[in-house]
Amino acid sequence: MPPKHKRRGTRRNTCSNEMAPPEDLIHDSRRQEILQVFQEALQRSRSGAEEYVDTELPLSDARKALKKLQLEGIKTEEIQRYFGSDEDDDNKIDSIDADMFLRFSAAMTLQKEKSDKAFQLMDGGEKGLVLIEDLQRVAADLGEDLSEEDLHEMMDFVDPSGEGLLSPKHFFKIARQVNL
Numbered sequence: 001m002p003p004k005h006k007r008r009g010t011r012r013n014t015c016s017n018e019m020a021p022p023e024d025l026i027h028d029s030r031r032q033e034i035l036q037v038f039q040e041a042l043q044r045s046r047s048g049a050e051e052y053v054d055t056e057l058p059l060s061d062a063r064k065a066l067k068k069l070q071l072e073g074i075k076t077e078e079i080q081r082y083f084g085s086d087e088d089d090d091n092k093i094d095s096i097d098a099d100m101f102l103r104f105s106a107a108m109t110l111q112k113e114k115s116d117k118a119f120q121l122m123d124g125g126e127k128g129l130v131l132i133e134d135l136q137r138v139a140a141d142l143g144e145d146l147s148e149e150d151l152h153e154m155m156d157f158v159d160p161s162g163e164g165l166l167s168p169k170h171f172f173k174i175a176r177q178v179n180l
Contacts, residue, residue: 022106034069034105038098041065056095065101071108073173079104108176115175119168130166 023031038057045061046054057065059076066074082104085093096104122130122138132151139146156162158170 021103022110023102026106026109030109031102031106034102034109035098037065037068038101041068042098054095056097057101058095059093062096062101066105066108069105069109071105071112073169074108074176078176082107111175112172115171116168118175119166119171122166122171128167130171132164 026034041061041064042055042057045057059079062079063074063076066072079096080093083093083096083100085091119130122134124134124137132148132155135151135154136146136148139151152164155164155166158174159166
């Protein structure tokens with residue numbers, strides 16, 4: 001059997017499946033805002049110690065800084081999990097530097113943008129809230145046959161208050177849970 005010849009020129013240039021780091025996907029103004037908030041939080045964290053030269057921010061202070069960036073409801077465990085550290089892990093992180101804060105904040109910003117878009121798609125009447133009727137409409141549009149009980153179960157999972165109203169913060173919570 002003759003040797004197989006390599007085909008030349010038949011390979012197409014395709015984009016890689018690797019995504020750019022999240023900090024490369026946000027606007028420069030948001031990047032500057034994130035870094036500014038980090039520096040302010042770091043200065044507040046250092047305020048008691050004059051010779052304190054650490055460049056890492058404790059996770060408790062990082063959570064406060066995230067709130068300032070409108071990224072609320074993020075738990076310490078989520079930050080640790082993002083960087084591959086679990087509670088049971090011996091290498092559990094308890095502080096992050098500016099690069100880590102930027103990467104995590106950028107990833108959460110992108111998730112928040114996606115969850116806000118999903119919310120706007122569901123909020124048909126532009127009421128600022130998603131009702132059970134909105135979920136029924138979207139399920140029907142997608143061709144999903146969901147019972148009223150299933151829809152109420154979904155609502156209760158996200159909004160344990162039982163009000164039956166979903167806000168953008170609920171959608172952000174879902175986005176973080178499913179890693180949207």
